[in-house]
Amino acid sequence: MEGPRGCRPDEVAAVVDLVNSVFSREDRTMGRDFPTLFSPSNSAWLRTMWEDGRPISHVGVWQGQIVSSAGPLRVAHLGAVCTANEYRNRGLATLILNDALEQLRAEETSLVFISGGRGLYLRLGARPAGRIxxxxxxxxxxxxxxxxxxxxxxxxxxxxxxxxxxxxxxxxxxxxxxxxxxxxxxxxxxxxxxxxxxxxxxxxxxxxxxxxxxxxxxxxxxxxxxxxxxxxxxxxxxxxxxxxxxxxxxxxxxxxxxxxxxxxxxxxxxxxxxxxxxxHIGTTLLLDRDLLFRAVARSRPDLAAWNASQPTGADPEQLGQLVLGVLGNAEADPPRPVPIEVPRQGGMQYI
Ligand SMILES: CC(C)(COP(=O)(O)OP(=O)(O)OC[C@H]1O[C@@H](n2cnc3c(N)ncnc32)[C@H](O)[C@@H]1OP(=O)(O)O)[C@@H](O)C(=O)NCCC(=O)NCCS
CATH class of the missing domain: 3.40.630.30 (Gcn5-related N-acetyltransferase (GNAT))
Incomplete structure (x- = not known):
């Protein structure tokens, strides 16, 4: 077994085949529907495990920039997460996800939006977050x-x-x-x-x-x-x-x-x-607390001060929810701290 690794441009078609076999068995439209994800130029971010020359597990990563209400942030989307039937429950998706998050951390990505809310993502610290x-x-x-x-x-x-x-x-x-x-x-x-x-x-x-x-x-x-x-x-x-x-x-x-x-x-x-x-749909992972608060410190000194008042070991999951806002914890209206707004993740940008 080989991986986790990114793909070469000439391997994208094989990954699209795997993804179609899980998500779009009839129409096989995943390659068409997600052109920015399954493009040769993004192949290094199609994180995969391989066996006998074919991909058996995949986590699709799209990296980009948003303008949040607190200024520009580097973010990523994770989607089209799948493992071929016969290889499931062996920890492959978990392995690739952890590896992908390490790569994203190295690339100074502070927030990761994930198109799902299953145990796999929650165990990594992703939570429903963001109000709209x-x-x-x-x-x-x-x-x-x-x-x-x-x-x-x-x-x-x-x-x-x-x-x-x-x-x-x-x-x-x-x-x-x-x-x-x-x-x-x-x-x-x-x-x-x-x-x-x-x-x-x-x-x-x-x-x-x-x-x-x-x-x-x-x-x-x-x-x-x-x-x-x-x-x-x-x-x-x-x-x-x-x-x-x-x-x-x-x-x-x-x-x-x-x-x-x-x-x-x-x-x-x-x-x-x-x-x-x-x-917001799916879940969000606050990947790098220090990076996020550094990035917003100029436009949101209140948030930086609030972060400094939180214990160093404060639960990053809870911080992620508080920073982006979440339903149910908004005792004050507007909630405190006033959340950072990130763009809606559906429509054109959905991965
Ligand atoms: C969801 C999916 C990607 C998981 O892939 P996977 O490679 O089986 O994932 P993992 O093996 O890492 O984890 C699966 C389960 O095995 C368990 N597991 C992890 N490592 C394990 C190990 N070494 N030994 C035994 N079990 C293990 C985990 O607890 C996990 O269970 P849970 O998530 O229900 O708590 C796969 O089932 C799939 O392709 N599903 C259809 C597509 C889909 O729904 N994708 C997600 C869209 S949001």
């Missing part, structure tokens, strides 16, 4: 000054406009142009699959906001549009919802909002929107 607001909103009929355009074939200038708007978001993933080009088709936004869509919102001809719509939900009381991502002018976005539902014959819109997005939460509240506090 979910709105299910029935937009009132309104005359809107913004024009909506559903785009199936994105022009370069439209993509540029979207990138500029996304770049202006206070809490976001740092996404380079090649990731945009790979992810929009892969995740089925453009060209659209299963009624997903890219929507541009224009005011006086200028693109002032965009929405990425996920697969609509068909419910007993009507269709609900699910906004997977948005960026740009908050007033245009909220006004656009009224046109969106009439254009797509929907009833309601669902979107998740960062708790710190005061202008959007106010605009939604003015129109009768009510939020439920939910937690």
């Amino acid at each position: 607001l979910r709105y299910t909103f029935v937009p009132p009929p309104a005359v809107s000054e913004v024009q909506l355009e559903l785009v199936d074939a994105l022009q370069d200038r439209d993509l540029d406009a979207m990138r500029w708007l996304h770049g202006g978001e206070p809490v976001r993933y740092v996404r380079n142009p090649s990731e945009w080009r790979a992810l929009l088709p892969a995740k089925g936004y453009a060209p659209a699959r299963q009624n997903r869509a890219v929507v541009l919102l224009r005011r006086h001809g200028q693109v002032v906001a965009y929405l990425l719509l996920g697969k609509p939900q068909i419910l007993a009381d009507g269709v609900r549009e699910v906004v997977d991502e948005f960026a740009g002018d908050r007033r245009a976005i909220v006004q656009g919802f009224s046109s969106l539902v009439s254009m797509r014959l929907a009833r309601a819109v669902e979107l998740t909002v960062q708790p710190g997005d005061a202008s959007l939460t106010e605009l939604l509240a003015e129109r009768g929107g009510a939020a439920t506090v939910i937690r």
